[in-house]
Amino acid sequence: MNNKIAVVATTISGSIKDWGKVKRIVPLFHQYGETDVNLHTVDSHVDARHITSELVQSGSNIVISAGGSGTFNAVLEGCFDSGRNLDDLRLGFLRKGSADLIGKVLGMPDEIEKAISVFVNAIDRNRVVPCDVIRAVSEGGDSPARRFVGYGGAELFGRIPHYTENRFIKYYKGLLSQAFGDLGPFFVGTSLAIMEKLLKTIGRKKRNWKIIADDDLVSQDYFQSIIIVNGDLGPDLPFAKSEPLGSGKFYLFAIKDIGAIKLLGQLKHAWNSSIMEEPQKWGFESFCIEKKLILEPDGADVFPVNVDGSTLECRISASFEICDKIHLLSAQ
Numbered sequence: 001m002n003n004k005i006a007v008v009a010t011t012i013s014g015s016i017k018d019w020g021k022v023k024r025i026v027p028l029f030h031q032y033g034e035t036d037v038n039l040h041t042v043d044s045h046v047d048a049r050h051i052t053s054e055l056v057q058s059g060s061n062i063v064i065s066a067g068g069s070g071t072f073n074a075v076l077e078g079c080f081d082s083g084r085n086l087d088d089l090r091l092g093f094l095r096k097g098s099a100d101l102i103g104k105v106l107g108m109p110d111e112i113e114k115a116i117s118v119f120v121n122a123i124d125r126n127r128v129v130p131c132d133v134i135r136a137v138s139e140g141g142d143s144p145a146r147r148f149v150g151y152g153g154a155e156l157f158g159r160i161p162h163y164t165e166n167r168f169i170k171y172y173k174g175l176l177s178q179a180f181g182d183l184g185p186f187f188v189g190t191s192l193a194i195m196e197k198l199l200k201t202i203g204r205k206k207r208n209w210k211i212i213a214d215d216d217l218v219s220q221d222y223f224q225s226i227i228i229v230n231g232d233l234g235p236d237l238p239f240a241k242s243e244p245l246g247s248g249k250f251y252l253f254a255i256k257d258i259g260a261i262k263l264l265g266q267l268k269h270a271w272n273s274s275i276m277e278e279p280q281k282w283g284f285e286s287f288c289i290e291k292k293l294i295l296e297p298d299g300a301d302v303f304p305v306n307v308d309g310s311t312l313e314c315r316i317s318a319s320f321e322i323c324d325k326i327h328l329l330s331a332q
Contacts, residue, residue, distance in 0.1 A: 052078025
């Protein structure tokens with residue numbers, strides 16, 4: 001085999017058990033005959049993005065992200081920064097983080113031995129899944145554009161990364177993931193975001209949103225949460241079922257603000273997807289976007305947008321559109 005493989009790993013993403021996976025990656029690849037493998041450990045998503053760009057510029061055509069969704073998207077953006085044609089690259093997701101939905105959809109095992117075996121087989125047989133890349137842009141302010149795959153969102157969904165993605169919190173994420181599985185930190189972040197939202201809305205005006213899909217104003221209302229996905233992300237986010245990640249379109253799912261009393265019920269039914277069976281009762285709306293999506297809140301305040309586990313600070317409005325396609329290593 002003549003593959004130049006780069007592995008970019010964040011040091012403390014995932015559970016305490018996951019932290020020990022990193023040192024085993026290269027020896028396991030060697031056992032399967034892949035000897036041109038270089039491991040690079042970083043402490044932040046910024047560093048992951050920077051080192052990925054350098055590695056791809058220097059000739060790495062296969063990059064494997066070892067971390068959660070935030071690490072994965074940092075590596076993805078590093079691929080863009082390199083200036084290389086994405087058709088020439090293969091991107092892998094080694095599950096070592098929380099809420100690693102893309103990794104699960106690609107069929108990547110959580111056990112490190114099985115995962116490396118799957119990667120070697122996928123590389124050898126060029127088993128890949130084409131995946132659309134979504135570009136998110138703030139129409140006001142100085143925030144640079146972000147690119148992501150998987151999920152994004154605003155309101156409750158936009159605030160969750162604040163509680164899950166700074167360095168101190170990553171240590172308690174390790175404990176939560178160890179005790180409650182890889183979605184433990186997500187549930188804690190969601191709970192904290194809900195409490196913050198309820199406290200902040202006492203005596204304050206709610207934020208009204210315009211949703212503009214493919215140049216049409218399709219909805220205007222108060223929303224508890226706004227969720228964007230570019231395809232089927234499996235049972236942990238069960239909305240765009242059976243929709244390929246590379247279909248050339250993406251989806252928005254919005255949950256209206258119908259009162260604090262009903263919020264927990266809305267989230268419960270959203271989590272098991274039963275909200276789609278009675279959308280009017282639970283204030284649920286869904287839209288398919290083929291060209292461009294714009295989220296425009298009233299007021300001039302800065303608002304956070306979730307780009308698959310990290311935050312894009314936006315002002316005036318946020319726009320989303322498919323900007324490219326990348327090939328993801330897959331088990332099937």
